[in-house]
Amino acid sequence: MKLIEVVNVSKSFKGIQIFNQANAVFEQGNIYGILGPNGSGKSVLFKLICGFIKPDQGDIIIHPSYRSRRADFPQNFGIIIDRPGYAAGLTGFENLKRWAEIRNQIKDEDIKRTMRVVGLDPDARQKMKSYSLGMKQKIAFAQAIMENQQVLILDEPFNAMDVDSVKVLRELLIKYKQEGRTIILTSHNEEDIELLCDQVYQIRSHKLVPVNTMAKV
Amino acid sequence: MTKTHYFYIGYGLLCLLGITSPLLNPWEGATTVWDRLYLKFYGVSPYGGFSLLSFLFYSIIYTGFLYQFQLFLTDYLSGRFYYTAIRYQSLARWFIHLGWQMSYKAACFLVVLATVTVLIGLALGDSPELTVSVLSNLTVIQLLIQFLLNGWLQLMNGLMIVFITAWVFKEPSYNLIAMGLLTIAALPVLNAGGWLPAGLNSTAYLSGQWEDLILITMKLVVYLLIQLVVIAVLFKRKNIAFY
Numbered sequence: 001m002k003l004i005e006v007v008n009v010s011k012s013f014k015g016i017q018i019f020n021q022a023n024a025v026f027e028q029g030n031i032y033g034i035l036g037p038n039g040s041g042k043s044v045l046f047k048l049i050c051g052f053i054k055p056d057q058g059d060i061i062i063h064p065s066y067r068s069r070r071a072d073f074p075q076n077f078g079i080i081i082d083r084p085g086y087a088a089g090l091t092g093f094e095n096l097k098r099w100a101e102i103r104n105q106i107k108d109e110d111i112k113r114t115m116r117v118v119g120l121d122p123d124a125r126q127k128m129k130s131y132s133l134g135m136k137q138k139i140a141f142a143q144a145i146m147e148n149q150q151v152l153i154l155d156e157p158f159n160a161m162d163v164d165s166v167k168v169l170r171e172l173l174i175k176y177k178q179e180g181r182t183i184i185l186t187s188h189n190e191e192d193i194e195l196l197c198d199q200v201y202q203i204r205s206h207k208l209v210p211v212n213t214m215a216k217v
Numbered sequence: 218m219t220k221t222h223y224f225y226i227g228y229g230l231l232c233l234l235g236i237t238s239p240l241l242n243p244w245e246g247a248t249t250v251w252d253r254l255y256l257k258f259y260g261v262s263p264y265g266g267f268s269l270l271s272f273l274f275y276s277i278i279y280t281g282f283l284y285q286f287q288l289f290l291t292d293y294l295s296g297r298f299y300y301t302a303i304r305y306q307s308l309a310r311w312f313i314h315l316g317w318q319m320s321y322k323a324a325c326f327l328v329v330l331a332t333v334t335v336l337i338g339l340a341l342g343d344s345p346e347l348t349v350s351v352l353s354n355l356t357v358i359q360l361l362i363q364f365l366l367n368g369w370l371q372l373m374n375g376l377m378i379v380f381i382t383a384w385v386f387k388e389p390s391y392n393l394i395a396m397g398l399l400t401i402a403a404l405p406v407l408n409a410g411g412w413l414p415a416g417l418n419s420t421a422y423l424s425g426q427w428e429d430l431i432l433i434t435m436k437l438v439v440y441l442l443i444q445l446v447v448i449a450v451l452f453k454r455k456n457i458a459f460y
Binding site: 050070071072073075079081083084088129140142143 | 218219292293295296297298299300301302303304305306308309452454455
C-alpha cells in the first residue's frame with residue numbers, strides 16, 4: 001500500500017532551490033533511508049511530509065487512513081525533526097507525560113515502559129537541562145514511539161547515542177517493520193542505512209533519486 | 218540557577234522597587250492603596266503629562282512580561298513545537314491551547330501585581346478605603362477595570378505581536394525590535410489619541426468617564442481580533458520552519 005507519495009514537489013527558501021520536481025513513493029511496512037549532505041533538504045522533506053510546510057508546486061499525498069478531516073497534520077505519525085525539543089525544567093518522564101496528555105491515549109505505565117525500552121530510568125528526578133545530548137535524543141525517540149505510532153519519520157534518530165543504545169534501537173525499528181510499521185529515517189552513519197533500510201533515496205540535484213542500498217553504501 | 222532564573226529574580230525586584238519607591242509619582246494627596254495603584258501604574262498618555270520614571274517603570278513591567286514570553290517562544294518553536302503540534306493535528310487547536318495558557322498567565326500576572334501593590338500599600342500605612350482620592354471622579358471599579366481588563370487586553374495584544382513576529386520572521390532578534398517599537402509607540406508624541414495598541418492600560422488614560430474607559434477596551438478588542446485574523450491567515454499559508 002502506498003502510504004506517502006511525493007509527486008512533482010518543488011520547494012525553495014529565499015530563492016534557494018531545495019527540491020525541483022521531486023518524486024518518491026513510501027510503501028507501508030518498509031524502512032526507507034534518506035541520504036544527502038548537510039543542507040540538501042532532508043529536514044525540509046520531513047516537514048513537507050508531516051504538513052509543516054507546503055510545497056511550492058506538486059503534492060504530498062498521505063494515505064486517507066492517516067489523515068483526518070480538518071487536520072493540518074497526519075495522524076499516527078511519530079516524528080523526530082530538527083533537534084530534541086523539551087522543557088528544560090522538567091524531568092524526562094514529565095516531558096513525555098505532557099505530550100501524552102494531548103491525545104490521552106496512553107497511561108503513565110506506558111510512558112515508563114517506553115522510557116525503559118530506550119534506555120532511560122523513568123523514575124529519575126534529573127531535570128532534562130542536565131541530560132546529556134544522547135539522553136535528550138532518547139527522549140525524542142521515546143516521544144516518537146510511545147503512542148504506538150504506525151509511521152515513524154526520524155531525522156538522525158541515533159544522533160549522539162552510545163553504541164549499545166544504537167544496537168537496541170536498531171533492533172526495535174526492525175521489529176516495528178516486521179509488525180508492518182513504516183519508517184523513514186536519515187542517518188550520517190552508513191551502517192544504519194545498510195542494516196535497516198529496504199530502500200534509499202538520495203537527494204541529488206534537488207530530486208529524490210532511488211539508489212540501490214548496497215551500491216550506495 | 219539558569220539565566221532565566223536570574224531574569225525572573227531581577228524582574229521581580231524591579232517590580233517591587235517601583236511599587237515601593239517614593240520617587241515614582243509622589244503625590245501629597247495620596248492616602249489610599251488605590252491611589253498607590255493609580256500612581257505607580259500611571260504609565261504614559263497624551264493627556265496627563267509625561268514622567269520619564271513613570272514611563273520607564275511601565276515599560277519595564279509590561280515589556281518584561283512580553284520578553285519572558287519571547288524567551289519561552291524561541292525555545293518552544295525551535296524544538297517542542299513539532300512534537301506538540303502533530304499531536305494536536307491542527308495549528309488552530311494547538312494555538313488555542315497556547316493562547317489559553319498565555320491569557321491565564323497574563324491574568325494571574327496582573328492580579329498578583331495589583332494584590333502585591335495593595336498589600337505593600339497597607340503595610341506602608343495606606344488607607345484601605347475604597348476611593349481614589351488623587352482623581353476625584355474616578356472610582357475604584359473603573360481603576361480595576363483599567364488595570365485588570367484593559368491591562369489583560371493590552372498584554373494579549375503584546376503577546377500576539379510577539380507571536381506574529383516570531384512566526385513571520387523566524388528569528389528571535391526581530392522580536393526585540395518589535396518590543397522596542399511597541400515601547401516607543403506608547404510615547405504620547407506617537408500615540409496621540411491612543412489609536413495604537415501600546416500603553417493603553419496606563420492609568421494615565423483614566424479620566425473618570427466610563428466612555429473613555431470603554432473606548433480603550435473597544436480599541437484593544439478590535440486590535441486583538443485583527444491580530445487573530447492575521448494569525449489565521451499565517452496558519453493557512455503554513456510555512457513552519459523555525460530558527
